Amino acid sequence: AQSVAQPEDQVNVAEGNPLTVKCTYSVSGNPYLFWYVQYPNRGLQFLLKYITGDNLVKGSYGFEAEFNKSQTSFHLKKPSALVSDSALYFCAVRDPNAGNMLTFGGGTRLMVKP
């Protein structure tokens, strides 16, 4: 069975500093990995995905994520955080050998302080 872990319930960072939101996964085959962001009282919005190719993928709003197969991780990063980045972030994984089911992590709340 596939699973995703986001070990931090909350990440606090000062505006202008780099941020990292951690994600580790478990699947039987090669994973498809995703990051979504959720603002208050809104649905989830797609940020970026890794399917194959370069381990560093770039997405919306200046975010990027690095796929590390040996560590089974897909951490979300941004070089310089903005207050407006404050939101709930979800990592998700899909095992292409197990249908089209997308499994989400429990989420990490990012708080960027001015």
Next chain:
Amino acid sequence: EAGVVQSPRYKIIEKKQPVAFWCNPISGHNTLYWYLQNLGQGPELLIRYENEEAVDDSQLPKDRFSAERLKGVDSTLKIQPAELGDSAVYLCASSLGQGANTGELFFGEGSRLTVL
């Protein structure tokens, strides 16, 4: 292009009452999902449709929950009767279907249910 549309956005009912949620996916998206999201947690899949066929409903509590997507477009999710523990946000999402570059789901803004 319109996104995934859900209604109602908010619903407050008393326990044992029925409730229904409606979802209109993005035009052309053949895969539709219903997710349950409890406060502060990640979404959990309830049911997935490929066109009008429910291909994954293993997490749907079938004693009280039902869903349909009769023409392969709009979908409804029903709870009857509702229980206190059903209070949550019900998210609908759609995607273009299967393939190497799919998996990007487009979510609606959700229907927040409060059961009193």
